[in-house]
Amino acid sequence: MAIPTSTNQVVESLEQYDDVLSWINDTLAPDYTDNLPEVIDLSEIDHQxxxxxxxxxxxxxxxxxxxERIVDDVSRGIPRLTYDLHFMKDGASTLQNALLGVLQRSKDAVPKETSxxxxxxxxxxxxxxRMEAAREVLREAESWSTLEHEVTSLIQEKTYAKAAERLSEASRSMVIFQNTPEYDPRRTLMVNLQNQLEAALSTxxxxxxxxQDSASCREYFAIFSIIQRESEFRNYYYGSRRSAVVSLWQTAFLLDCDRLPGAANDGATQTFAEFLPKFYANFTTVLGIERISITAIFPDPISTLSQFISTxxxxxxxxxxxxxxxxxxxxGEAALVHLISALQATEEFASSIEKIMEKLRYLAPASMPSTQISISSADKPQIHRRRSSRMSISLRLNQHRISSTIGSNNAPIAPADGIEWDQELFQPFLNFQTxxxxxxxxxLDYSLLNIISSDTKDKVAMSDKPRLFxxxxxxxxxLAEASIRRCKSFTCGYGSVGLLQALDGFFQSFIDMWTADVQTESFNQSSLDKASASDNELSDLDYTPQDWSTIQLSLHLLSSARAVSDRLNAFEAKLRAYFCQVAAQFRLSLTDPSNFPMASSKGESQLLEQSTLNSAELHSLLSTVENEGTSREPPFSASLRLQPPTPVSTPEPLLVDAKKALSLFxxxxQTSTSKTILSPLHNHLIEYASSPSWRSTSDPTSALSSSDLRVPTFSLSHSDIIQRVAEGLLNLPRLFEVYADDDALAFSLDTLPHIGAELLHSLSEYGHEIPTQPSHRRRSSVFMKPSIIDPEVVSSAWLTSLGHTFLEYFTSDVLPAIPSLSIAGAAQLASDLEYLSNIIRALNVEHDGLEKWKIYASMDTEEGKKVVNENKFDTLDPVLARVAKMRGWQ
Structure with a gap:
């Protein structure tokens, strides 16, 4: 199109576009829409x-x-508008006066006699x-004078329908006497006559x-409804029809319900688990019969059947x-298993009731019973009872109660959804479910006790404990996997919090028993295998055969702990998957409760939803687990197998206490292993604190010549005890070379004494992930498969732990036991500590306490007293205070 040359064309072309850029492009390049030239003339575009x-x-x-022109026209037209409105108002007033005049003239045209x-x-x-109304009132008042006689006569003649109709008419006239002294006496008379009619009809x-005469029952129901006694009729009917079911329940004497444990049989022949299905089967049979009878008698069969079940x-x-x-x-302790069986039987019974209710819901309106009452009388016309209004049945829980309109009275009946019977049926289980x-x-504790009872009866050798573990x-x-199924069967997932707490405490209790057993079991020589593969390779070390057996046993227990840890992690994954399943079911139930109920029955679902199980803690647990599962599992894709896994954060552990207990085990x-490995070194140090060299009075740094001149001597050499200790420390790497292939050593390295996560990472030369002990806040796995940890890192971690453990014992128990130090004794101690420090550094261990003992033992008397005097004694370093006491500086 060409560029518009007039303002109208510009405006019209702009109105055809919603986008200004499109309008500019179409305006500037109209001929290039289909075939864009390779070279565009920029001068032509500039001209356009x-x-x-x-x-x-x-x-x-x-x-x-x-x-501007339009604004001027509007400004000039506004004053004219005011004038036009004033003119219209005057015209309206004139028209009103004219209409009043026409009305007056029309009235004057009618003669006065006609008006x-x-x-x-x-x-x-x-x-x-008013006279007719007064006549009706007088007739009603007159009828009350003969009411008692007429009704009594009709009852004696057994014409109950006429008596009921007569009472109904009198009841409608009660409103005439409202707020008058006659109301209470007449009301009393009405109730008495109704009671007489009911008593006459009851038999x-x-x-x-x-x-099971449905026709007669239907007539009696209509009569009771007319006299406002429909609830009494239902009580008669329910009481009679349920007598067989109630009698079966009451006459049953059960072994596990009606007597105490250990008591005599007392005639009981069956258990509750055997009786309950039979009772429900009998009840179902009665309901199947009542489905037909109630349909023929009552206008609201679903609500009536629901009331029958509830009552x-x-x-x-x-x-x-x-x-x-x-x-x-x-x-007792095993009650849960038996309660689940009873609940499942109840759920099956509820399912059979639902099928009966479903048949009633599909009942066609044409098949509902007629409520017409025929009165046997030759001179009286038939009296008809108004048909009860039936409302549509809804499955919503908050459905209003419906009414059956009989005559002019509305009698409330049960909800149409029949949910009351459902709740009444499952209410007894709710306390146990919560x-x-x-x-x-x-x-779980009871099952654990049964499992370990055989172990306590038959003494198991200590060498078999790892296998038994x-x-x-x-x-x-x-047992734990069975508990997941029980939680689903008994609480439909609402008990997930209780399940998690029970399992966590159960695992913790089981592992703690083994921990206590390991701590208290004496590794005597008779209970351990003395043979060891390390005897020949390390025969020069100071370990006894029992020491080798103890080390082997500890490693086997660690290996068993690693296997249990793997099982615990796998079970935790199953538990997490179950919680995700419960969360998904909760979400479906929230969006569509009719098609996706949490329980097998709507009433049971509602009871659980309103119980204390449906807590904020439950929703927090499910939300956390579901969010972690969503972040860890990407959407499925066929190309995922070709892609490397994306590193994600480890989810928060669920079984926190169980993993802590396993870590303690x-x-x-590890402590037992360390104690055994260091036992030869401890034996060497038994007499170290009581060595006579600490009380020597000779000057170790010089000797007297024959001319009484002091000749300097070389530095002291370390003592024999320290030499043996050093040799033992230097032999430790050889020990771990033998056990380098044992995966048990790599298990739970962070629980080694004096080892933490930071130190483990610093020991790693290849940047491997090191397992760490989890806390409630930190996201990390409890244990890692030892195969991914370098054996050198494992050896370094154990050597570091053993070095710190030995030095902690040496500086805390051995050195403080030295009673006193002479100058020569202090020099000997300083020499021993210097040598030991060099040996420890060779094992890549540094210990502040050892360095302090070495420094303070090396001080001469003047320097030591000066340091002590510069500080108050109660604020001194504990090591300095102990050395000062040995040297007599304070």
Whole structure:
């Protein structure tokens, strides 16, 4: 298109576009839309832009001028508008006056006689209406004088329907006597007559109910409804029809419910687990029959059947909660397993009831029973009872209670959704479900006691403890996996918090027992294997055969702990997956509760949702686990297998206390190993503190010649004891070369004495990840597979730990036991410490306490007294204070 040359064309072309850039492109290059030339003439485009700018300027000026003209026209028209409004107001007033005049003239046109006649007719009509109303009142009042006689006669004649209709008419006239002295006596009379009619009908009603005469029951129901006694009819019906079910429950004497544990049989022949399915089967049979009977009698079969179930359950004696409590008490620690069986039987019963309810929901309105009542009388017309209004059935939990309109009275009945029976059925289990965590822990502890009872009966040799630890772990984790299934069956996932706490405490208790067993077990020579593969290779070391056996046992226990740790991590992954499944089910239930209920029954789901199990702690746990699972698992893709795994942060551990207990077990084994390895060194130092060299009075730095001249001597050499200790320390690397291939040494390195995560990372020469002990806040795995840790790092960590442990013992227990130091003794001690310090450095160990003892022991008397005098004695370094006491500086 060509560039517009007029302002109208510019405005029209702009209105055709929503985007200014598109308009500019189409305006400047209209001929290049289909075939863009390779070379565009820039001078031509510049000319077009100039032309377009000029056109836009002109269009802008024209638009401004047009806008000013319109504003001027509006400004001149506003005063004229006020005048027009005033003119319209005057015209309206003139029209109103004209209409009033026309109305007055129309009235004057009617003669006065005609107007008076019309007024008289209106007055007479009002009088007639009031007289008719007064006549009706007088008739109603007159009928009350004969009401008692008429109703009594009808009852004696067994024409109950007529008596009910007569009472209904009298009841409608009660409003006439409202707020008058006659109301209370007449109300009392009405109630008495209704009671007489009910008493007269009760015997026939019970007979009809027992005979399952639906037609008679339907007539009696209509009569009871007319006299406002529908609830009494339902009580008669429910009481009669549930008698067989209630009797079956009451006459049953159960082994594990109706007597204490250990008591005599007392005639009990079956258990509660055997009786409950039979009871539910009998109840289901009764409900199947009642589905047909109730449909033929009541206008609201679903609500009626729901009420029947609820009233039957509440009428059971002893009550269901009482029997469940006795049942749980009888089975004690294993009560949870038996309660789950009872709950599952109840859920199956609820499912069968749902099927019966479903059949009632599909019942066509045409098949509902007629509520017409025929009165056997030759001279009386048929009296009809108004059909009960039936509302649509909704499954929403907050559905309002519906009413059955009978005559002019509305009698409330049960909710149409039938949810009351469901809650009544599962309410007895709720207290046990909310206490699931405690029940689960008691069951786990009871099962653990049964497992380890054989170990206590048959004394197991200490050398077999590592194998037994692995075997018992298999049993323990089998129990733990069963607990996940119990949580799902008994609480539908709502007990996840209690499950986690029970499992964590259960694992901790199991591992703590083994830790205590290792700590208290004496590694006597008879309980350990004396043979060792290291005897020939390290025969020159100062270890006894029992020492070698103890080391081997500790390593085997560490290896078992590593196996248990792997199982614990695998189980924690299963537990995390279960929690993710529960979280997904919660989310589906929240969005679509009808199709994805948490439990098998809506009533059970609602009870669990409203219980204390549905806590903020539960939602926090599920949200945390689900978020961690989402961050760790990317969406599935076929190309993921070709891509390297993306490093992610390790999730927060779930079984915190169990992993701490396992870490403590590993630390106990490591401490035992360290104690055994260092035992020869400790034996060398037994007499070190009581060495006579500490009290020597000779000057170690000079000797007297025959001319009494002091001749300088060479520095003292270290003592024999320190020499043997040094040789033992230098032999430690050889020991770990033999055990370098043992993966047990690499397990839980961070629990080694005097070793932490920072020191482990500093010891790593190749930058491998080192396992660390987790805390509640830090995200890191508890243990790492030892195969990825360099053996040199493992050896360095153990040597560092052993060096620090030995020096801690040497500086804390051995050196402070030296009673006193002479000048010569101090020089000898300084020489020993210097030599020992060099040996320790060769093992890449530095110890501040050893350095302090070396420095303070090397001071002469003047320097030592000066340092002591410059500081108060109570603020002195503990090592300096002890050396000062030995040297007598203070």
């Amino acid at each position: 832009i100039t032309q377009l700018l000029t056109t836009l300027d002109i269009a802008s000026e024209d638009t401004s001028m047009e806008l 008076d006649a019309l007024d008289n007719l209106h007055h007479l009509d009002a009088i007639k209406g 026939a009603l019970v007979s009809a109910i027992n005979a 039957t359950i509440t009428a059971l004696q002893p009550t269901v909660p009482q029997r469940l409590a006795s049942y749980a008490t009888y089975h 206490d699931y965590g405690s029940l689960e822990r008691r069951l 692995r075997e018992r772990a298999v049993d323990i984790f089998g 590993a630390q106990t084994c």
